[in-house]
Amino acid sequence: MNQNDAVMWTEKYRPKTLDEIVNLKDVVESLKAFLRKPATMPHLLFAGRPGTGKTTIALCIAKQLLGVSWRSFALELNASDERGIKMVRERVKTFSRYSRGSLASIPYALVILDECDQMTSSAQTALRRIMETSSHTCRFILICNYSSKIIEPIQSRCAIFRFSTLKQEDVVKHLKYVAEMEHINLHSNAAKTIVEFSEGDLRRAINILQTSAVYEDGKMINEQTILRVVGQASPKQIQLMLNKALSGKLIDARNMLYELMTTYGFSGVDIIRQMHRELFRLQHLSQKEKAELIGVFGEYDFRLSEGANEDIQLSALLAQLTRFSESRGNSANG
Amino acid sequence: MRTLKKQGFKLPYLGKEIFIKLTRMGLDYEQGIFLIRDLNNIENIRDFLSEILNEKTVFTQICLICRKDFLCTECKHYSECPTKDLPLPCICEKCSQKNNLYEQYLKLDK
Amino acid sequence: MDNLMWVEKYRPKTVAEVIGNEDAKASFTNWLIKKRREKAVLLYGPAGIGKSTLVYAAAHDFKYNVVEMNASDIRTRKAIMKMAAPAVSLSSLDEFSFETKGNLLLLDEVDGIFGQQDRGGVGAIVKIIQNSRIPIILTANNIEIQKLRPLKKICHLIRFRRVRIPLIVAFLRRICQAENIPAEKEALEILAQNSLGDVRSAINDLQTFCESRKILRKDDVQFIPLRNRGFNxxxxxxxxxxxxxxxxxxxxxxxxxxxxxxxxxxxxxxxxxxxxxxxxxxxxxxxxxxxxxxxxxxxxxxxxxxxxxxxxxxxxxTIAPGEFQPFNFIFPPTKRYLLMRTSAERTLLKTICTRIGAKCHVSQKTANSEYLPFLKIIFRKKSDQASQLAKWLRLDNSSINYLKKTN
Known part of the structure; x- marks a missing residue:
């Protein structure tokens, strides 16, 4: 393992040009067409689940369009980091002023705005106006998980690209590639397990891999390793909370939920993903029960994206789980 | 409808648990009669008694001026009253007609 | 012609003048002048029925001086301690005329204290009560909220209810007599009914209607828009x-x-x-x-x-209609703020996530959930990998230590 330049592998192995990207052929082709004639490129909206390549492609575009000093002409923002739309506006304003007409080779500056589906509709309305007023100097690449949460006026001004979840084989392929480059002994069962736990999120898969490599320190990474690493990455409280719910104690489960969200700062999506994973590891549920639960999870995962309050949706999910305690009668829960 | 007098009332035997609950809610018991010790939860007492006696239970009122008993149902403001059927001080229909009601009220020894 | 609002002009100055809640009045005055079991009393009930008025009236009757604090203005622990502390210590008696028996501390609307911003507000009041040498009076509209539980335990509770209609009518009549405006009985009854036991608003309504009239008739108030007594x-x-x-x-x-x-x-x-x-x-x-x-x-x-x-x-x-059992409602809604044990930890976490975000092109939030758990494992396990990564991420020593510790 390379000790000299330890960096996060998610960055080390991030494709730097569009050509390096293995999947998403149609997205890449359309974007290449725009890049041949930059003036024709509209604002872009990238929608898809986490870890599917949205930011990667946005950065590739930036590099290709803006050349060597692309960092000076691309502004990266996250809706959750910025304190409200006013700050976004300020930063874009300053940025577009500073970068205007600096170099002939630069068609326009880029604003990459991530997590815009987490902006309220009034913030998005303000964003649309910002996009309009700076359109001669900037192009926006908006990134989100759910395009349905983006208001129509913004959608109509963008070319929308959907990033589908990676296929399992592709993830495995990539993991094996990284393992080879890093001289790691990766058992194929381990790769499969990583894929299971990452649910199509390549970034997460690579992080699990890197962490496992450190964990084993030269020894082979097998399925056990992955389970241990993922177990450690997930707070014990998740399992405890799940068990409380499954034994019918909703108030306790809900309090643990709040603690997870405040102390650990997990979002609703994080928690539901982690609960899902924990479900896998629960020994005492039958296949039928697991299947039923997965259905419930799916429903609430969707509602999380639609609903207004994460607390409510997650508590409602926990409440559905308490039903399982009833139907199981008095059998001991973990 | 069961009417309980504000000054004190009797109840059928209800068992130890209910008795304790009633005393906790604000009733005292002396020589066979229940007295109201604490008015803070009187609504709960009324509703509770209605439930366990299985009929609507109301309290009588004592007119501040003439000191006579009367029922809320006799009052013309019954439907609008926010504290109906509760044993709180009030003024009966007859005394309400008096013109110098407030002066009389002031003179009362409360 | 005086321009006083009638609620002020006719505000009761003695306990006898306060209408309604006779038992509560008696209970309160008993508490005030006789030997008290509790140091503080909590007067609770809807708005406008005379809680604060009674306090001032009693202070007048029994020669106390009222020091008032409106709890909804002063919410933090510090502010309360700052303002109330001098009042409750013996030394402040020197500041007042020797005709008074002493001070009374009145904390109005304590149920206005809630929310995360008021952390410690209720606790501060409890402390003050415990350390006080003077009577303390609290008022509230609604005591069913969880926040007030500590207060309920240590105060003498006195409930005030909406004043009954015949009494309000009597009071309104008295005002009309004093103002020389003959009023039809039905008119006053309508106003009293409409007020829903809130004497203050009944008087305000009366003044509004009498404003331009020499006689108040039933028809004048017939179509009074119902006070929007929506449910709280x-x-x-x-x-x-x-x-x-x-x-x-x-x-x-x-x-x-x-x-x-x-x-x-x-x-x-x-x-x-x-x-x-x-x-x-x-x-x-x-x-x-x-x-x-x-x-x-x-x-x-x-x-x-x-x-x-x-x-x-x-x-x-209404999934289980008919099965309602009263319980203590939680209100206001539990707000989750991103709380860590200490704000220092919070700041540290933010710094770490910002650094991760800058290098890995993610938001702080994503850094927290997607990178932090793994970094923690890496840092706990292997120190040279960790120190390389720390360099790359530009983490300082306290950040590194945070990542290394097992939580």
């Missing part, structure tokens, strides 16, 4: 949970003053307290979840979706 949160929650059908619960909703976002969260807080049976709780939460989904869909002013929100809200509280 306590009444709304109680009404919705005790309703016998979702239709009834919907009626309560429609008459509620509370905004639906707050209601959504309040019902969410209180559902498990109401439903003890997991099956019913799950069904109720299903309905609430749907209400929330529709709320989330109201993006572009699609208020027509609101009726679905209300529909599902009404369903969520």
């Amino acid at each position: 949160i306590y009444d709304t929650l109680k009404g919705m949970f005790s309703a016998n059908s979702s239709v009834e619960a919907m009626k309560i909703l429609n008459n509620s003053l509370i905004d639906y976002d707050t209601l959504l969260l309040s019902i969410h807080d209180n559902l498990p307290l109401h439903y003890k049976n997991p099956e019913k709780l799950a069904i109720a939460y299903e309905a609430l979840s749907k209400a929330d989904v529709f709320r989330g869909r109201i993006q572009n002013e699609e208020w027509r979706l609101l009726k679905y929100v209300f529909e599902f809200l009404s369903q969520s509280t």
